[in-house]
Amino acid sequence: MNTEKKWTQTEVVALYNKPIMELLYEAATVHRSHHNPNKVQVSTLISIKTGGCPEDCAYCPQAARYHTDVKAERLMSVEQVKAQALAAKANGSSRICMGAAWRNVKDGPEFDQVLEMVRTLNRLDMEVCCTLGMLTENQAQRLSEAGLYAYNHNLDTSAAYYEEIISTRSYDDRLKTIENVRKTNITVCSGGIIGMGESIANRAAMLITLASLVPQPESVPINALVPVAGTPLETMETVSIWEMVRMVATARILLPQTQVRLSAGRTNMSREGQALCFFAGANSIFAGDKLLTTPNPAVNEDMDMFEALGLIPQQPFEKKSQPETVIPEAVQYHDQRERPQWSRPDHRIERNLAKQQQEK
Ligand code: SF4
Numbered sequence: 001m002n003t004e005k006k007w008t009q010t011e012v013v014a015l016y017n018k019p020i021m022e023l024l025y026e027a028a029t030v031h032r033s034h035h036n037p038n039k040v041q042v043s044t045l046i047s048i049k050t051g052g053c054p055e056d057c058a059y060c061p062q063a064a065r066y067h068t069d070v071k072a073e074r075l076m077s078v079e080q081v082k083a084q085a086l087a088a089k090a091n092g093s094s095r096i097c098m099g100a101a102w103r104n105v106k107d108g109p110e111f112d113q114v115l116e117m118v119r120t121l122n123r124l125d126m127e128v129c130c131t132l133g134m135l136t137e138n139q140a141q142r143l144s145e146a147g148l149y150a151y152n153h154n155l156d157t158s159a160a161y162y163e164e165i166i167s168t169r170s171y172d173d174r175l176k177t178i179e180n181v182r183k184t185n186i187t188v189c190s191g192g193i194i195g196m197g198e199s200i201a202n203r204a205a206m207l208i209t210l211a212s213l214v215p216q217p218e219s220v221p222i223n224a225l226v227p228v229a230g231t232p233l234e235t236m237e238t239v240s241i242w243e244m245v246r247m248v249a250t251a252r253i254l255l256p257q258t259q260v261r262l263s264a265g266r267t268n269m270s271r272e273g274q275a276l277c278f279f280a281g282a283n284s285i286f287a288g289d290k291l292l293t294t295p296n297p298a299v300n301e302d303m304d305m306f307e308a309l310g311l312i313p314q315q316p317f318e319k320k321s322q323p324e325t326v327i328p329e330a331v332q333y334h335d336q337r338e339r340p341q342w343s344r345p346d347h348r349i350e351r352n353l354a355k356q357q358q359e360k
Pocket of ligand 1: 052056057060103
C-alpha cells in the first residue's frame with residue numbers, strides 16, 4: 001500500500017511555486033532524512049539500437065518520421081555493449097541503462113540478444129537497466145529471469161498533455177507497461193521531460209501520477225527538453241535552471257525515497273545550477289558525452305564537479321540494501337575508502353600530471 005500523502009494538483013502547484021528558499025529548504029530536509037546528501041549515483045546510458053523508431057514522440061530525434069541527423073543503426077553486439085559498460089564502470093558508473101529505439105519489444109532473436117546483454121552486464125556487478133519500449137507481462141518476466149535490475153518507461157508528461165506530444169500510443173499503454181514490470185522483481189524507473197510547452201499544472205499532474213503508483217517508482221528521471229532540429233519541438237525555449245530546481249525539489253518532496261535523476265539537459269546547466277539541483281534532492285546523473293543521441297557533459301567535467309562539491313559516487317545496489325538509511329553522523333564524505341579510484345585526490349593529481357606531460 002502506498003502510505004505517502006495523497007497530493008492534489010492545487011497543492012503541488014502551490015508547492016512548485018513557493019519562494020525558492022522555502023522550497024529548497026523543504027526539499028533538502030526531505031532529502032536528508034531519506035538519503036545521504038553527499039552521495040550521487042553516476043549512471044551511463046548506452047544506445048544499443050539507435051534511430052529508425054516508428055513512434056512520433058515530438059521531442060525525439062530517433063523517430064524515423066523526423067528529419068534529424070540521427071541515422072538508424074543495427075542492434076549492438078553483446079561484446080560491444082560489454083566493452084562500453086566496462087569503460088563506464090572504470091569511469092565511476094554504478095548503473096548501466098541500455099536504450100533501444102523500439103515501439104515495443106518483439107519476441108525473437110533481437111530480444112534474445114538483449115537478454116544475453118542483461119546476463120553479461122549482470123556479471124560486472126553493476127545495476128542493469130533497460131529501456132526498450134512497451135513490454136508484455138511475459139517479456140517483463142523474461143527480463144527479470146535474466147537478472148534485470150530496473151526497467152525505464154517514462155510517462156513523459158501528464159495524461160492531459162500527453163496527446164500534444166505523442167499520438168502513436170496512449171498514456172494507458174505507458175501505465176500498463178509499468179504495471180507489467182511491477183509484477184516482477186524488476187524495479188521501476190519512470191519520469192518525464194519539462195520544457196515541451198506544458199503548464200506547471202501539467203508538471204504537477206505528472207508528478208502526482210508517479211507519486212500515486214504503488215509502490216512509488218524507485219527511480220524518477222527529470223529531463224529538460226533538448227530541442228533538436230528536425231523535431232516538432234525544435235523551436236522550444238531552453239528550460240531555465242529555476243524551473244529545473246523547482247521540478248527536482250517538488251519531485252523530491254512527493255517521492256521521498258526515490259532516486260531522482262538529473263537527466264537530459266545538463267549541458268545547459270552551470271555547475272552551480274547542478275549543485276542547487278543536488279541540494280534540492282537530485283541524487284543521480286548520467287555520465288558520458290552523449291545521452292542516447294543528445295549532448296551531455298564530458299566525464300572529466302563531472303569528475304571535477306564531484307571533487308568541487310565533495311560528492312561521492314553511490315555504489316551499485318546501495319539504495320536497495322539500505323533503503324532508508326540516512327544517519328546524519330554517518331555522512332562522512334571525506335572517507336576516501338568510499339571513493340572510486342578516479343575520484344581520489346591522489347589519483348587525480350597523477351592524472352593531471354600525466355596530462356601536463358602529454359601537453360609539453
Ligand atoms: S522516445 Fe522512444 S519511442 Fe519515442 S520516438 Fe524516441 S525512441 Fe521511439
